[in-house]
Amino acid sequence: MxxxxxxxxxxxxxxxxxxxxxxxxxxxxxxxxxxxxxxxxxxxxxxxxxxxxxxxxxxxxxxxxxxxxxxxxxxxxxxxxxxxxxxxxxxxxxxxxxxxxxxxxxxxxxxxxxxxxxxxxxxxxxxxxxxxxxxxxxxxxxxxxxxxxxxxxxxxxxxxxxxxxxxxxxxxxxxxxxxxxxxxxxxxxxxxxxxxxxxxxWGFRKTAWVMASKPDEILQEVRRRINMDGEVLSEERYGDEDRRFVLKYSVHVLDIPRFKAAIRHSDAKAEILWINRAVREARR
Incomplete structure (x- = not known):
């Protein structure tokens, strides 16, 4: 490892x-x-x-x-x-x-x-x-x-x-x-x-849903590496102690390799679901 x-x-x-x-x-x-x-x-x-x-x-x-x-x-x-x-x-x-x-x-x-x-x-x-x-x-x-x-x-x-x-x-x-x-x-x-x-x-992006048991570590690591914030959508329980959180990210296509590396580094058991729809985020 x-x-x-x-x-x-x-x-x-x-x-x-x-x-x-x-x-x-x-x-x-x-x-x-x-x-x-x-x-x-x-x-x-x-x-x-x-x-x-x-x-x-x-x-x-x-x-x-x-x-x-x-x-x-x-x-x-x-x-x-x-x-x-x-x-x-x-x-x-x-x-x-x-x-x-x-x-x-x-x-x-x-x-x-x-x-x-x-x-x-x-x-x-x-x-x-x-x-x-x-x-x-x-x-x-x-x-x-x-x-x-x-x-x-x-x-x-x-x-x-x-x-x-x-x-x-x-x-x-x-x-x-x-x-x-x-x-x-x-x-x-x-x-x-x-x-x-x-x-x-801020151009073409994909929506990523991340299921993970360590949401705080993921949020912090992605923020540190890519300067990008995610959103915690829900929390699901599998038994008394096993909890899984669903996080949502809008990831630029050029940032996908670094995003995956940040997720793996924070939570090796996390799962990523990609929405294959390119969207352009409104610039603020």
Whole structure:
């Protein structure tokens, strides 16, 4: 039987690889589609690109420098687990951007470049967040388990509006510095990136009913690994001491392997019943 430490190591290794792949895919969208056309993304990524365009500095190095305050805040608060989730994807993002910077644009059409770049950026950001990391310190999202809660809970108008405000401010700054035509293409890329990342995070799901005798352990383990909450539907008794609980989860198709691993790790005798119906969860 595999020990808990070996299971956790394999889970951590898979999460790191997913975050690294996300960083590489995001850099492909930026360096091969957006940046050759002087387009930017929102958030700290966009600020780094603006500074890079006007100083001829390397985007990857600037990205690390501008995200450094957040990393230092994590270290100061003792959030070492968050650092382990953030660093692999961020380093892969910055490093692959440095390697891809000399390559020419894949497409010469600005609209195609904006859509393709936003698509790649959304996939990369979604993979990074699903693995417990992030690629941009200004990408404030509800339910984020990485940033300190004060970043999203103290906003008087909610994290979603704060997200729009941050990225809108970067686009307005880009319009003033680079012209509004390129900024409109950049806005199109941001919309494509946001919708693609939303599909990665909240898109096609399956409903899972879990019958288990250790519901508390399952709820805690799934929450820790996938940042997902379940619902206890009912309790059934089989004799005086044998009790089985029915839990309900809405699981993204990309999270199914990690979900199964979390269930097996918490309760080896648990049974999972899948409802083969893909649903799209309403974004809040």
């Amino acid at each position: 595999r020990s808990k430490n070996s299971v956790r190591f394999r889970f951590g290794r898979n999460a790191v690889m997913q975050s690294v792949v996300g960083g590489i895919v995001a850099s492909v969208g930026l360096e091969l589609f957006l940046h050759p056309h002087d387009m930017i993304a929102g958030g700290m990524t966009g600020i780094s690109a603006l500074v890079s365009f006007h100083t001829e500095g390397h985007f990857g190095i600037l990205l690390l420098l501008f995200n450094l305050p957040l990393l230092l805040l994590y270290a100061f608060m003792g959030k070492t687990s968050a650092l382990r989730g953030v660093l692999p994807g961020l380093l892969a993002f910055a490093g692959s951007a440095l390697l891809l910077a000399p390559f020419p644009a894949v497409s010469g059409e600005p609209v195609v470049a904006a859509l393709a770049g936003g698509f790649c950026l959304g996939i990369g950001a979604g993979l990074a967040v699903k693995s417990g990391g992030l690629l941009d310190s200004l990408g404030l999202e509800k339910g984020d388990r990485i940033r300190p809660r004060i970043f999203v809970s103290s906003a008087p108008f909610g994290p979603k509006r704060l997200f729009v405000l941050c990225h809108g401010a970067v686009l307005v700054l880009a319009g003033a510095m680079m012209g509004w035509e390129r900024t409109l293409y950049s806005a199109l890329a941001c919309i494509a990136a946001y919708e693609t990342s939303a599909l990665m995070l």
